[in-house]
Amino acid sequence: MKNKKLIGAIIAIFAAVFVIGVGVSTGDSSVENGSTTEVNTSTTVLHGVYNDEGELITTQGENDVVVSQNAEKIENVLNSNTASDNKNQNNVGSVEVTNSVIDGINNSNKNYKANLKNIPAFSGKPYYVINGNVPGLKSDNQNVKYFEKYSPLDSFGRCGVAYACLGKETMPTEERGEIGQVKPSGWKTAKYNCVDGKYLFNRCHLIGFQLSGENANNRNLITGTRYMNVEGMLPFENMVADYIKETGNHVLYRVTPIFQGDELVARGVQMEAYSVEDNGDGICFNVYCYNNQPSVKIDYATGNSELVDDDTGNKTTTEKRAEKTTSVETSSGSGSSSQEAKYILNTNSKKIHRPTCSSAKKMKESNKQEYTGSKNDLLAQGYTACGICNP
Amino acid sequence: MKIILCLDDNNGMLFNNRRQSRDKTVIEDIISNLKNERVLISSFSEKLFEEFSDSVTVDDDFLKNASGDNICFAENQPLKHFENITEITVYRWNRVYPADFYCDVDFSKFSLISETEFKGNSHDKITKQIFIKR
Known part of the structure; x- marks a missing residue:
């Protein structure tokens, strides 16, 4: 040794x-x-x-x-399989990242990597599937160790890759604490009525707190939009967290912030995950989450932002800017869930929208249905509220 | 036939050909509510019921073959073309997961007759809803 x-x-x-x-x-x-x-x-x-x-x-x-x-936690690496205590110590670290074959799919062309040139512009969907959801991660045997690794900040103060083998051992045992003291690269405070919670940017964990227990680790926090945090990354974190809690298995998990040039705010994050004990049968994905916010244009070089008129953040129209702000402010004073109101329903996705919601305007006519009644009745029918307009 | 589903907040069911989530208390609840029936499942769902293999029938065409009051646990099947669905039990995860396969049932054709909540093994709150055809 x-x-x-x-x-x-x-x-x-x-x-x-x-x-x-x-x-x-x-x-x-x-x-x-x-x-x-x-x-x-x-x-x-x-x-x-x-x-x-x-x-x-x-x-x-x-x-x-x-x-x-x-990261500090690497010192706490333990083998979750007690039978492996007698394993060959040269085989420590029973997980690997590979460029070769995963689930029988040849991955040697490195298509698993997020490349901004190949990722379509944000068009209102929070994530984009890379390489058919095949990640560049692979487990080579069942001697599973948990670990977490966070790259040092670069010369611009930007985060790098966060990589972990997640398990129950890495999950938090305490309530989440304050993280306001951390100022990730490109951090600017900005508030918009059209943003859930008003604040455009969140201190966005690369590896979510519910998975890692890492709270105010500045190597794990980037400047991320509320939209990316909640609509993009959180569903994937939820899926992995609940899988681990239910099965006790481990998940190889890598989050890579993708910066363009010297920009301080990431254009997005690549999230890869692969469940170890069942060889990806439970968890296997490779996605790019857009660090965008519908209706807000972001200057990724500085973190500055402005309200725009469409959900992709491409155009600016003062009139529509005012309209959008007004509509949100007005809607915030709407009645309770049991009162009658006008809604637009997406009969395909089972979403409830306000008539002014941008998503409702873009909805296929074949899926659109006007509705007047109580939101509670809709919820009882299996509908859920749109996360953008929050009816 | 009676359908049993597990759905997230967006009525999602699968992502990348994998179920969004699982919870053994849901399976136990399904089994505990059986009388003398068996649950019809596809081979995709077999692992979930491996502790209860005596209570399930595995048939990849189970929806086509089901009739009467057969109980079907559906995870990766479109349902909207099955007119003979009389009852739907939905277990809601009360979470949002990624999804690329959604439940296509038109719930406006069904009435909610029961809603209960319970704590799952890995989910803080699972909501069980029972709908019957209007």
């Missing part, structure tokens, strides 16, 4: 020299933490490479070489 650590340390020095050599800032040092001895056991620092222990060595950007480091 000592020899292994010695070799690892030598290789780490070579890796660090290489990183400096390519002239890319790594932010924090990868070896600032005494527990990181095992992190730098890779022999090369190449694009998207992980070592035998599933450790991230570089991020996905073609030129953005960032050496990862262990």
